[in-house]
Amino acid sequence: MTARGADIELSFEFGAMASPCELRLVGPDEAALKRAAVAAIDEVRRIEGKYSRYDTASVVSRINEAAGSGVGTAVDDETAGLLRFGAQLHALSGGRFDITSGVLRRAWNFRSARLPSAAEVAALLPLVGWHRVHFDGHVIALPRSGMEIDFGGFGKEYAADRAAALLLEAGLLGGYVNLGGDIAVIGPRADGSAWRLALQHPRRPDALLGQIELAAGALATSGDYERYFEAEGRRWCHVLDARSGWPVSHWQSVSVVAPTCAAAGAACTLAMLLGPAAQDFLEEQGLSSFIVDAQGRKVDAIGLSRPGS
Numbered sequence: 001m002t003a004r005g006a007d008i009e010l011s012f013e014f015g016a017m018a019s020p021c022e023l024r025l026v027g028p029d030e031a032a033l034k035r036a037a038v039a040a041i042d043e044v045r046r047i048e049g050k051y052s053r054y055d056t057a058s059v060v061s062r063i064n065e066a067a068g069s070g071v072g073t074a075v076d077d078e079t080a081g082l083l084r085f086g087a088q089l090h091a092l093s094g095g096r097f098d099i100t101s102g103v104l105r106r107a108w109n110f111r112s113a114r115l116p117s118a119a120e121v122a123a124l125l126p127l128v129g130w131h132r133v134h135f136d137g138h139v140i141a142l143p144r145s146g147m148e149i150d151f152g153g154f155g156k157e158y159a160a161d162r163a164a165a166l167l168l169e170a171g172l173l174g175g176y177v178n179l180g181g182d183i184a185v186i187g188p189r190a191d192g193s194a195w196r197l198a199l200q201h202p203r204r205p206d207a208l209l210g211q212i213e214l215a216a217g218a219l220a221t222s223g224d225y226e227r228y229f230e231a232e233g234r235r236w237c238h239v240l241d242a243r244s245g246w247p248v249s250h251w252q253s254v255s256v257v258a259p260t261c262a263a264a265g266a267a268c269t270l271a272m273l274l275g276p277a278a279q280d281f282l283e284e285q286g287l288s289s290f291i292v293d294a295q296g297r298k299v300d301a302i303g304l305s306r307p308g309s
Contacts, residue, residue, distance in 0.1 A: 007173060007190040012037040016044045017156050019180025025167065026174030026190050036170040040163040040177065047159040051082075051151045053102065060149060068145025075140055082151055082158065083135055089153070089266055090130040096273035097266075098242035100142070102150030103127045107245070110238055113229030121245040128242050157220060157265035160184040164261070174215075177261075181221060184261040188215040200225075202252040202292055209290065209298070212257060220264035222272045223253030223292075239272045250275035252292040256282065263287075 010033045012023040023040055025033045052058050063073045075083065086099035103124050107116040127147045134141040142149070151158075156179045163177045164184035174187030176195055188194055194213040201207040202225040212219055224237035224247075237247045254271040258264035267287050271278035279299070282289045291299040 008033070009175070009190050010034070010037075012041070014041050014044075016041070017048050017159065017179060019156065021180060022178045023163070023167075024175050024178070024195075025172055026187065027172050032170070033172070036167050036172055039170065040166050043163050043166050044159045044179065047155065047162060051079075051155055053148070053150055053152075060151065063140055063142065064148045067142035067147040070141070072134065072139035072141035074138060080137055082154075083140060083149075084137075085154065085262070085266075086149075086151070087130060087135070089270065093270050093273055095130075095243050096241050097153060097270055098128060098130050099149045099151060099153065100130055100133065100147055101128050101240060101242035101245075102148050102152065103146065104240050104242075104245050108236075108238070108240065108247075110227040110229055110236075113231065115229075115231040115236065125245055128245070153269060154262055154265055156180060156182045157218075157261040160218070160261040176214075182218075182261050182265055183214075183220070184218045185214045185216050199255050199290060200253075203296060209253075209292065212255070212290075214257065217257055217259055218261035218264045219255065219257050220261060220268050221253055221255040222265070222268040224249070224251070224272075225253065239269065241273055248272050248275060250294060251278065252294060252296060254278065254292075255290045257288040 007026055007028050008030060009024060009026050014021050023037050025037060027033050049055055050058055051060050053060050055061060059079050066073050089097045107120045107124055127144055132143055134143060160177045160179045160182050161184055164186045167186050172186060174189060176183055176185040183197055185195060194215040196211045196213055197219050198211055199209040201209050202223045222239060224235055227238035228235050239248050241248055251272055254268040256264045256268040258267060267282060267285060271282055274281050293299050
């Protein structure tokens with residue numbers, strides 16, 4: 001690629017969705033980049049407020065508060081789209097991924113590092129299950145008191161895509177949106193080259209597995225190192241199989257490159273949940289990936305370059 005002359009790169013750091021975030025933007029005009037950055041950050045925070053289960057005024061909170069009441073909650077087109085996406089992931093994963101599984105956090109507290117009993121987990125399973133939910137495309141109802149929905153499984157990725165879309169609409173020539181490691185790339189660097197995006201080592205926080213070069217598309221990673229504790233001789237991570245209520249253990253990490261961040265994030269999470277079937281699933285989806293197994297072996301390295309290469 002050829003350089004684009006007077007283009008500049010600016011970085012904007014902010015916090016959102018309980019994560020450190022960054023915009024790295026490319027364009028010919030500093031003022032325009034700053035305006036675009038403000039709009040993109042506002043969009044991320046809009047989505048966070050609209051769908052946060054911690055915000056009592058959010059759509060998610062309103063849906064959850066009505067659980068078991070027999071009264072449905074009308075949703076707008078954006079929310080309906082996210083619900084349909086959640087339903088699609090539920091089907092693709094054979095029920096392993098489920099946006100109603102957030103209630104399992106009542107048993108799994110990764111801050112206290114306490115291993116729940118089998119009875120504690122089993123007691124929550126009647127509250128888990130997308131197949132129990134009544135959703136007609138416009139109104140959603142959770143039939144049992146205590147049920148919840150939670151878009152945490154793809155909320156950051158969706159926000160990254162929305163922010164990237166606004167930046168493209170603003171006419172930016174390149175850059176990326178990085179929301180806590182979920183990255184949407186809108187175009188190349190000022191000199192026309194691809195961005196080098198690092199893959200974190202799942203067992204050594206200060207080390208890299210490698211780098212992926214992207215000038216467009218998205219990168220997301222799911223792993224057993226993000227939230228976990230160790231007990232009874234094994235690692236218990238936050239990626240829970242909604243069918244059983246228990247953590248997965250087949251892979252240390254899965255990174256996926258896809259056209260959108262939502263697709264990349266969903267694919268790597270589903271791969272973690274699918275265990276030994278993950279590679280076939282990713283191949284069927286036509287997605288580039290990099291996988292580390294439970295023994296730390298690098299299983300797949302499509303599109304990977306080594307650190308410093």
